[in-house]
Amino acid sequence: MSPPRLVGMVLTDSAAQVGVEPFFMELIGGMEQALAPTGTSVLLLVVPDLAAELATYRRWAAERTVAAVVVVNLVHDDGRPAELATAGLPAVLAGRYAGPATFTSVITDDAGAMTAAVRLLHSLGHRIVGRVSGPAELVHTAERSTAMHEAARGLGVEVRIVEADYSADLGVFAARELLAAADPPTAVIFDNDVMAVAAEADLVRAGVRVPGQVSLLACDDSALCELAVPPLSAMSTDVHDHGVTIGVAVLDVLNGAPRREHFGPTIRILTRDSTGPAPQRI
Numbered sequence: 001m002s003p004p005r006l007v008g009m010v011l012t013d014s015a016a017q018v019g020v021e022p023f024f025m026e027l028i029g030g031m032e033q034a035l036a037p038t039g040t041s042v043l044l045l046v047v048p049d050l051a052a053e054l055a056t057y058r059r060w061a062a063e064r065t066v067a068a069v070v071v072v073n074l075v076h077d078d079g080r081p082a083e084l085a086t087a088g089l090p091a092v093l094a095g096r097y098a099g100p101a102t103f104t105s106v107i108t109d110d111a112g113a114m115t116a117a118v119r120l121l122h123s124l125g126h127r128i129v130g131r132v133s134g135p136a137e138l139v140h141t142a143e144r145s146t147a148m149h150e151a152a153r154g155l156g157v158e159v160r161i162v163e164a165d166y167s168a169d170l171g172v173f174a175a176r177e178l179l180a181a182a183d184p185p186t187a188v189i190f191d192n193d194v195m196a197v198a199a200e201a202d203l204v205r206a207g208v209r210v211p212g213q214v215s216l217l218a219c220d221d222s223a224l225c226e227l228a229v230p231p232l233s234a235m236s237t238d239v240h241d242h243g244v245t246i247g248v249a250v251l252d253v254l255n256g257a258p259r260r261e262h263f264g265p266t267i268r269i270l271t272r273d274s275t276g277p278a279p280q281r282i
Contacts, residue, residue, distance in 0.1 A: 005040040007031070007250050008066035010053045011073075013046060022193065022222040023239055024072075030243020031070070031250070038251060040067070054083050061087035068250050070094060071103075075137045092249045095139055104253050106246050106262045110140045111147035113235045113267035114189075117217055118151040120269055121187045125278035126215065130178035130185035131161045132171055132195050141191065144219070148189075160185055164195060171195025172202045179203075179214065186278040187215040193222045196232055200274065204229065211276035221270060230273035237267045 011024065028042050035041060043066060047053050057080070060066045067090065071080055074095040081101035084091045093105040121129050131148060134141045145161060152159045162177050164170035171190060178185055190196035196218035200210055210216055210230060218225050221234035242264045249262045 005038075005067040005254070006043040006065060007035060007040060008043045008045065008056075008060055008069045009072065010056050010069075011044070011046050012049055012053050022224060023220055026222075026239035027243040027246070030240040030245075031247040032243075033240070034244045034247025034251065040251070040254075042070075050080075054080065057083055057087055057089060061089050068092065068253055070246055070250065074139045076139060076142065078139075090253045092246060092253055094246055096143070097139075102259045104249050104257075104259050104262070106242070106249050106264055108140070108237065108242065108264040109267055110143045113219070113237075113269075114144045114147040115151040116267075116269055117189055117235060118148055118155065118157060120271070121189075121215065121217070121275070122155045122157055124187075124215065124276065126185075126187040127156065127278065128158045128160065128183065128185045128187075130175075130188040131159065132164050132174040132178070132188065132190045132199065133161050134164065134166050134191040136163050144191065164191075166192045166195060168194050168198035171198045175199035175203070179208075185214070187217065187275070189217045189219065191219045193218045193220045193224045193232070193234065196234075197224045197228045200228055200230075200232060210274055213279055215275040215278075217269075217275055225272070228274070233272045233275040234270050235267050236270045238265045241265045 031042050045056060069089050069091045071091055072094045074097055081099055081103055085101045091103045093103050096107055097105055148159055160178060162174040164174040175188060178188055196216055200216055203210055216232060218232050218234040221236035225232035225234045245262050245264050
């Protein structure tokens with residue numbers, strides 16, 4: 001019996017952070033659903049930095065460890081696709097990529113989701129909206145920021161953004177910074193569930209009423225959002241289904257299909273108890 005084919009995924013993060021981030025575990029579960037019937041599995045590796053990630057790709061190519069690679073968290077001027085092309089490793093890019101290497105990609109509508117979020121908060125009377133973003137170098141962070149500013153301009157909403165790193169600690173710190181202003185936002189959007197849940201817990205402990213004084217909305221929905229007190233509203237995408245789409249794209253690539261763009265599941269907003277009308281200010 002031939003050994004199973006492996007599809008590699010490398011994350012440059014701390015193992016502890018990956019452990020509390022539901023997104024990647026759900027994503028890999030979806031990929032496995034699509035890949036397993038063909039005898040293909042996901043090989044996940046966590047490394048400290050980009051240099052280690054690139055070295056991993058070179059080693060995998062030389063040793064023929066994996067049949068293909070899935071690249072996540074694309075950044076501006078990302079050099080990883082070109083490195084993979086040079087190494088001759090087939091790849092699927094999870095996100096939008098404008099560089100020269102021609103790889104199949106799976107696209108999500110982060111801009112459309114952010115536009116919908118700003119419109120929802122505007123309809124609730126919020127005129128100053130904060131955001132705790134992910135790292136600015138990530139392509140999807142920039143897509144969200146551009147869409148947020150464009151939507152806000154058209155609605156007369158002021159936007160304030162503080163950059164964080166998806167971790168609970170920096171999510172709390174950034175939310176405190178936003179809300180310490182003399183005229184603070186009446187709503188805050190967080191770029192992931194971990195930051196949103198941690199910030200909400202910190203605010204509730206400090207006696208801030210959610211959503212009476214500030215509404216909160218997370219970009220990634222998960223069980224963490226549902227279990228938060230109060231439950232967090234979230235931009236919901238079926239991450240498992242997104243993983244299935246990536247898995248199908250990988251199989252297409254392995255079967256010799258030409259480059260194409262696949263589109264991930266539609267993102268919708270689930271309103272729970274953390275969002276409400278903007279407070280009246282005297």
